Amino acid sequence: MxxxxxxxxxxxxxxxxxxxxxxxxxxxxxxxxxxxxxxxxxxxxxxxxxxxxxxxxxxxxxxxxxxxxxxxxxxxxxGQSKLTPAVLVGAGKLGKALLEYDEFEKYGVQIMAAFDCNEQVLKIHRSLEILPMSQFQEFCRTHDIKIGIITVGEGSAQAVCDQMLASGITAIWNFAPCKLRLPEGVLFLQENLAVSLAYLNNQLLDQKRKEKEEI
Amino acid sequence: MxxxxxxxxxxxxxxxxxxxxxxxxxxxxxxxxxxxxxxxxxxxxxxxxxxxxxxxxxxxxxxxxxxxxxxxxxxxxxGQSKLTPAVLVGAGKLGKALLEYDEFEKYGVQIMAAFDCNEQVLKIHRSLEILPMSQFQEFCRTHDIKIGIITVGEGSAQAVCDQMLASGITAIWNFAPCKLRLPEGVLFLQENLAVSLAYLNNQLLDQKRKEKEEI
CATH class of the missing domain: 1.10.10.10 (Winged helix-like DNA-binding domain superfamily/Winged helix DNA-binding domain)
Structure with a gap:
């Protein structure tokens, strides 16, 4: 259907x-x-x-x-009957905040592991391990990972994206504020947290403008 | 106009x-x-x-x-000619990730301060201080804050929202996964990070369904 x-x-x-x-x-x-x-x-x-x-x-x-x-x-x-496994690369504050977010499974996605190239963050976070990038490709292949979440900085986002694609990932959610080069057929979503705030601010400014006009 | x-x-x-x-x-x-x-x-x-x-x-x-x-x-x-000052309540991982996010000023909003009721996080974060909630109302009044960002958990979101409204805030961006009771006229945006991931997953599942049908 x-x-x-x-x-x-x-x-x-x-x-x-x-x-x-x-x-x-x-x-x-x-x-x-x-x-x-x-x-x-x-x-x-x-x-x-x-x-x-x-x-x-x-x-x-x-x-x-x-x-x-x-x-x-x-x-x-x-997709709740069978959770889609996802991985996250970049275990900084934003990455960890997403790992702590409880709502993803309600929406059919389970973050299976987080990866980072920074040795300092390779500790256990809740029940999740933060793994070194050297294990990335094998992990993705073993668990048939299709969704990759990019929470690294602008400078490393393209390299991480390329590694994801080389590891069989076909859907990418990017938080880094930069354009990524992607082959056709890859599902892609650019997240821009600032836009929500900009939208709220724009409505607020509109309200102020109208109040001024009424005076 | x-x-x-x-x-x-x-x-x-x-x-x-x-x-x-x-x-x-x-x-x-x-x-x-x-x-x-x-x-x-x-x-x-x-x-x-x-x-x-x-x-x-x-x-x-x-x-x-x-x-x-x-x-x-x-x-x-x-709104870049005059940045709108905002405050954030809840300096956990998500709150700190937002404080580190460099893009907001490009979109006309400046987070002036972060507040938390947890004494442990009241240190300086970058150039921003994380202030105790006891200073919230005075800070908002002094700086004529109109935008409030809620990054506390579900359990405290309504109380924080009420404090914001009592302190003159008229636009709220809520990350807590819960409904808030709001008086009319308040600008409100509910952020649900999981929905983006759900959307990507839904497209992925659609693709799989189509592939199966073609076989």
Whole structure:
């Protein structure tokens, strides 16, 4: 089945739906309507209906969605039935912050290991080891890693990216503030934390401008 | 002048335009065309024209944009002429990673101070002091802080948010994975780092599904 492309905004709401549906399912409620879901989660009805239609098509008239089917569809979208293993390179503050972040598994991804070339950080972090780069390629091949997260500085990002591609990784999430050269077919996401703040600031400045105009 | 709302994607590209235009301006080139900008920055011409029209309207036929005007407009959008002061609460790994992030000032925001209730982290971090929460309200009032960044855990996020609002902050960027109760009129952005990774994973799973179907 060809699924319509799911946006980040919809993906972001799926764990919330899932948690609620699991509650519902535990109470042996076989059907659930989008109206009920919207009400319980304080979301708009139209939004809930749109979100669920992307994930699971339309519900049955008057009955709504079969709870079990909806749970399965959401889990499949999030890839929760089989977590995708990922690795992270660059165990500085940002890298460690991501390692500590508890939400990734809810979204279907498990960071299996972190790597760094700095000998000083090669200690155990929580249950995760920070491994030396010399073990990178073998680790990725052994665990069939497909997702690589780059949290090194601008200067080393391209080299790390090249190593990832040479180790079988096909999807890259880059936090380094620089452009990377990539062959076609590689899935790529550039993260720019500053843009969110810029967006908030832009709205704030807009508000100020309007207040001035009103005076 | 009422500006059309600038999207995050456009904002994200503005510093790149600005850096290039400052080069152009240093060479005393009075006009620049969107074609030339697109070529130099390896961007699509249509995209560049759309981006710049949001920021600065249309250029002059055959001449393009007046370099100086374009620079001023972009700086104004980014709020670079006067940096907006922000504070951060929660100086754990994520908080410190944000404090180390060099890109915020390019986007018009300066993190003036970080606060934490944990006595152990109250040391100097780079040129920034990590201050105790007892000084929070006074600091915000003195420096007329309007933007607050929440990087504490789920358990303390609402309390921190309430303190921010009580201290005159009107725009909040929340990294804690929880909903916050906010009065109307507060600008708010929820950051969910996991969603980017979920999006990449979803595309990866889609690719796998398609490969299977082709076999």
């Amino acid at each position: 060809e699924k319509s492309k799911i946006t980040k905004a919809v993906l972001g709401r799926l764990p919330q739906y899932l948690a609620f549906l699991e509650d519902v399912s535990a109470q042996d409620i076989p059907f659930i309507s989008s109206t009920k879901i919207a009400k319980e989660l304080s979301l708009g009805e139209v939004q809930v209906r749109k979100d669920l239609s992307v994930v699971c098509g339309k519900g049955k008239p008057k009955l709504g969605y079969r709870t079990g089917d909806l749970i399965k569809s959401i889990e499949s979208c999030l | 009422e500006k059309s709302k600038i999207t995050k994607a456009v904002l994200g590209r503005l510093p790149q335009y600005l850096a290039f235009l400052e080069d152009v301006s240093a060479q005393d080139i009075p006009f620049i065309s969107s074609t030339k900008i697109a070529k130099e920055l390896s961007l699509g011409e249509v995209q560049v024209r759309k981006d710049l029209s949001v920021v600065c309207g249309k250029g002059k036929p055959k001449l393009g944009y007046r370099t100086g005007d374009l620079i001023k407009s972009i700086e104004s959008c980014l």
